[in-house]
Amino acid sequence: MEPTVPAAGGAEPALRKRRVKAEYLWAYLFIASPIAGFLLFALIPIGYSVYVSFTKFDVYNPPTFNGVDNYGKLFADPLFWKTMYNTFYAALGIPLGMAVSLGIALAMNRKIVGINFFRTAFFLPTISSVVALTLLWKWIFNADFGLLNYFLGLAGIDGPAWLNDEAWAMPSMIIQGVWGGLGFNMVLYLAALQGVPGSLYEAADIDGANGWQKFRYITVPGISPTTLFILITSIIGALQDFPRFMIMTEGGPNYSTTTIVYYLFLNAFRYMDMGFASAMAWVLGIVIMIITVLNFWLSKRWVHYD
Numbered sequence: 001m002e003p004t005v006p007a008a009g010g011a012e013p014a015l016r017k018r019r020v021k022a023e024y025l026w027a028y029l030f031i032a033s034p035i036a037g038f039l040l041f042a043l044i045p046i047g048y049s050v051y052v053s054f055t056k057f058d059v060y061n062p063p064t065f066n067g068v069d070n071y072g073k074l075f076a077d078p079l080f081w082k083t084m085y086n087t088f089y090a091a092l093g094i095p096l097g098m099a100v101s102l103g104i105a106l107a108m109n110r111k112i113v114g115i116n117f118f119r120t121a122f123f124l125p126t127i128s129s130v131v132a133l134t135l136l137w138k139w140i141f142n143a144d145f146g147l148l149n150y151f152l153g154l155a156g157i158d159g160p161a162w163l164n165d166e167a168w169a170m171p172s173m174i175i176q177g178v179w180g181g182l183g184f185n186m187v188l189y190l191a192a193l194q195g196v197p198g199s200l201y202e203a204a205d206i207d208g209a210n211g212w213q214k215f216r217y218i219t220v221p222g223i224s225p226t227t228l229f230i231l232i233t234s235i236i237g238a239l240q241d242f243p244r245f246m247i248m249t250e251g252g253p254n255y256s257t258t259t260i261v262y263y264l265f266l267n268a269f270r271y272m273d274m275g276f277a278s279a280m281a282w283v284l285g286i287v288i289m290i291i292t293v294l295n296f297w298l299s300k301r302w303v304h305y306d
Helices: 011-052 069-077 078-089 093-108 116-128 130-140 145-152 166-194 199-207 211-220 222-237 243-249 258-271 274-299
Strands: none
Touching: 011 199, 011 222, 011 274, 069 274, 078 166, 078 222, 078 258, 093 116, 093 166, 093 222, 116 166, 130 145, 130 166, 130 211, 130 243, 166 222, 166 243, 199 211, 211 222, 243 258
16 A cells, blocks of 8 residues: 655645635725725715814815804704704604505505506605606695695685695695605515514414404514614604705795705805804704614614514
8 A cells, every 4th residue: 555645734724825815805805995985975074074063164265163163053043943843843744654654555465456556556656756756746736726726626625825835834745755755665564564474363363353453463563673664764864854845845935844954955055154064964963863772772662573
């Protein structure tokens, strides 16, 4: 029997080490682009906005440090508090939108002929242009020749000047916002409903549970993670809402629909007060963070992941 010749001592480990280094190199190359994008377009601008919030900066001249003057001016500004109130007022449409979306999802979660057509019809506005849809609703709410007042007139009702009346402008925006979010939330709820085990409903039927009891004790807990996701993303979106208000009302009448982000836009790009606008942005960011953390903390009491 011939003796075996041992392989070169360091050849195989060295080859494996080169392969690992090559894999790491490719990994770094793949993550370099998003990291560079985050640094250039997110982290550095965020850090610079913190600095700008402590300066007087009009874009045309170099920023000059003024301490916390912008924050003091902000909290003393009655229009800031009015726009903050308007923002939370507009966010009142969130629970209504979630309830309607869930109702539609329950209706769409049925095996009937043509159900895919209805699902598509409800989701279609979600992929449409926000500008186009907003202009469409601006026409619907038109006081003189709008579709809504036309149908109200057929019923003998004299419709209000929806977007030009302080009392009706924000409710009009809430109605449009609820409609605009139905498709996306409906799809999320539909996916959640289809993920609830059917065996739970079968067991409930055996125990004699009625429809409401099955909805209350099986459906609601089963879709609670999705409800939390929709709630948090809807709140963040509502507190940052801007294009709808700019196109439909331009913050009027009499600032009744001026949201905090629209007021931020006015100060930054119309009044060129970047320091004040940056301070406002950071206050809004802190408010959003507090609300989000609070939602996660409270979710332990009603969200079920099992």
